[in-house]
Amino acid sequence: MSEAILEISHLHKTFDINTIIEDLDLSVHEGEVIVILGPSGCGKSTLLRCINALESIQGGQIKLRGETVSKDGKNLRGIRQKIGMVFQNYELFPHMTVLDNIMLAPVKAQGRKKDEVREEALVLLKRVGLEAKAESYPRQLSGGQKQRTAIVRALCTHPDILLFDEVTAALDPEMVREVLEVILDLANQGKTMLVVTHEMQFARAVADRVIFLDEGKIIEEGTPDEFFDSPKTDRAKRFLNTFTFERKSSPVNIY
Amino acid sequence: MADLGLDVLFKGRNFIRLLEGLGVALRISLIAILISIVFGTLLGILRQRENLLLKFIMRLYLEVIRILPQLVLLFIVYFGTTRSFGWDLSGEAASIIVFALWGTAEMSDLVRGALTSISVHQYESAAALGLSGAHIYLYVILPQAVRRLIPLLINLVTRMIKTTSLVLMIGVVEILKVSQQIIEANRMKSPNAAFGVYLAVFVLYFIVCWPISMLARKLEKRWG
Numbered sequence: 001m002s003e004a005i006l007e008i009s010h011l012h013k014t015f016d017i018n019t020i021i022e023d024l025d026l027s028v029h030e031g032e033v034i035v036i037l038g039p040s041g042c043g044k045s046t047l048l049r050c051i052n053a054l055e056s057i058q059g060g061q062i063k064l065r066g067e068t069v070s071k072d073g074k075n076l077r078g079i080r081q082k083i084g085m086v087f088q089n090y091e092l093f094p095h096m097t098v099l100d101n102i103m104l105a106p107v108k109a110q111g112r113k114k115d116e117v118r119e120e121a122l123v124l125l126k127r128v129g130l131e132a133k134a135e136s137y138p139r140q141l142s143g144g145q146k147q148r149t150a151i152v153r154a155l156c157t158h159p160d161i162l163l164f165d166e167v168t169a170a171l172d173p174e175m176v177r178e179v180l181e182v183i184l185d186l187a188n189q190g191k192t193m194l195v196v197t198h199e200m201q202f203a204r205a206v207a208d209r210v211i212f213l214d215e216g217k218i219i220e221e222g223t224p225d226e227f228f229d230s231p232k233t234d235r236a237k238r239f240l241n242t243f244t245f246e247r248k249s250s251p252v253n254i255y
Numbered sequence: 256m257a258d259l260g261l262d263v264l265f266k267g268r269n270f271i272r273l274l275e276g277l278g279v280a281l282r283i284s285l286i287a288i289l290i291s292i293v294f295g296t297l298l299g300i301l302r303q304r305e306n307l308l309l310k311f312i313m314r315l316y317l318e319v320i321r322i323l324p325q326l327v328l329l330f331i332v333y334f335g336t337t338r339s340f341g342w343d344l345s346g347e348a349a350s351i352i353v354f355a356l357w358g359t360a361e362m363s364d365l366v367r368g369a370l371t372s373i374s375v376h377q378y379e380s381a382a383a384l385g386l387s388g389a390h391i392y393l394y395v396i397l398p399q400a401v402r403r404l405i406p407l408l409i410n411l412v413t414r415m416i417k418t419t420s421l422v423l424m425i426g427v428v429e430i431l432k433v434s435q436q437i438i439e440a441n442r443m444k445s446p447n448a449a450f451g452v453y454l455a456v457f458v459l460y461f462i463v464c465w466p467i468s469m470l471a472r473k474l475e476k477r478w479g
Binding site for chain 2: 157
C-alpha cells in the first residue's frame with residue numbers, strides 16, 4: 001500500500017468535561033476514500049474539524065505528510081491549503097460571485113496568477129456542470145449548485161486530502177444525487193477523501209474503507225462489503241437497522 | 256385665507272439666513288459623523304476582543320452616553336468645562352465634541368453588532384481555505400459587515416442632523432436659532448411669522464433627511 005498521507009494517533013478531544021473523541025488512531029493512505037459512519041453526536045464531524053485545526057485538541061497528534069497540524073502551529077495556513085473542507089451548509093461567501101468564491105484562496109492565500117486560477121476554476125466548474133453560473137451569486141443558486149460550487153472551491157487550492165462533512169444533509173432529496181455524483185467522480189480520479197455521511201448506499205459505493213464511530217471511539221472498521229453485509233458488533237448492527245424498514249404485522253385484510 | 260406669515264421668508268436676506276443656519280447644522284453633523292465613523296469602527300472592532308477590562312470600559316462609555324440626554328452633554332461640555340478646566344470652547348466646537356462622542360458610541364455598537372451578526376461558519380470556511388486572519392477580515396467579514404452597517408449608519412446620520420437643533424441652547428446660530436431671530440424681528444409687522452418660518456424649517460429638514468432615508472431603504476433592499 002502507498003504511504004499514509006494523514007496520520008492520527010491517540011487523538012483526544014474534549015469540550016469542557018465531555019469527551020468527544022477518545023484515543024483515536026487513523027491512517028489515511030494516498031488515494032484512499034474513507035467513509036466515517038456513526039450515530040449523531042458520535043464525534044465524526046468533530047474528527048474532521050480537528051483534522052484541519054478548526055478545533056483544538058487535548059491530546060495526541062495529527063500529521064499531514066509528516067507535518068503536525070495544530071491550532072497554533074507555525075505553518076497552519078499552508079497545511080489548511082493542503083486540506084480541502086466542504087461543510088454541511090456550503091458556507092459560500094454571499095457577497096462574491098461563484099468565480100470569486102473559488103478564486104479567493106488560490107489568489108490571495110497562495111499567491112497564484114489570476115488568469116491561471118480563473119482558467120482552472122472554469123474547467124472545474126464545467127466538470128460539475130456549473131460553467132454557466134460562474135458570474136452568479138450564491139443566493140441565485142439551488143442548494144445542490146451551492147454545494148458543487150463549494151466542492152470546486154475546496155479543490156482549487158490543490159489539496160492533498162478532502163474532508164466532506166455531511167455535505168448532503170441540508171439538501172432537498174432530489175439535489176442529493178448531483179452532489180454525490182461529483183464526489184464519486186472525485187473518488188474515481190483517485191482523490192484522497194474522508195467522508196462523513198448518512199447516505200448509506202452512497203457510502204457503500206464510494207468507500208474503500210468504512211469506519212464506524214460511537215462515543216468518540218472506532219468501534220468497527222472494514223471494507224464496505226464487510227461492514228454492510230456482516231457487521232461484527234451489535235452496535236453497528238443496531239445502527240444499520242435504523243436505515244432499513246420492515247412491516248412487522250401482516251397486511252390487514254380489508255375484505 | 257389665514258395669514259400663514261410666509262411673506263416674512265422673502266424679506267431681505269431671511270431665506271438665505273435660514274439656509275446658512277441649515278449649513279451650520281449640516282457642518283456640525285458632517286464633521287461629527289466623520290469622526291464617529293473612524294473612532295466608532297476602531298472601537299467596534301476592539302469590542303470583539305475577549306478583554307474584560309476593555310469590554311467593561313466600552314460598555315460604561317456607551318451606557319453613560321446613552322443615558323445622558325444630549326442637551327445635558329452639551330451643557331457639560333460647553334458650560335461645565337469653561338469654569339472647571341478653563342477651556343474656551345466655541346459653541347460649535349463644543350457641539351462637534353458632543354456629537355462625535357455620541358456618534359462614536361452609537362457607531363461602535365453598530366459595528367460590533369454587524370460583526371457579530373456574521374456567522375462563525377463564515378470565519379471557519381475562510382480559515383479552512385488557508386486564508387490569513389487579515390485576509391479573512393478584509394475579503395470575507397468586513398465586506399459583509401459593511402453591507403449590514405450602511406443602512407444603520409445612514410439612520411444614525413439623519414438622527415444626528417435632527418438632533419443638532421439642540422445646539423441653539425448653547426448659543427450656536429443654526430437653522431432653528433435663525434428662525435427664532437427672524438420671528439422675533441418681525442413680531443410687530445408679521446405676528447403670524449412663526450407658522451411660515453417653522454414650516455420652512457420643516458421643509459428644509461425634510462429636503463435634507465428624506466433622500467438620505469430613501470438611500471438607506473434602497474441599500475437595505477439591494478443587500479438584504
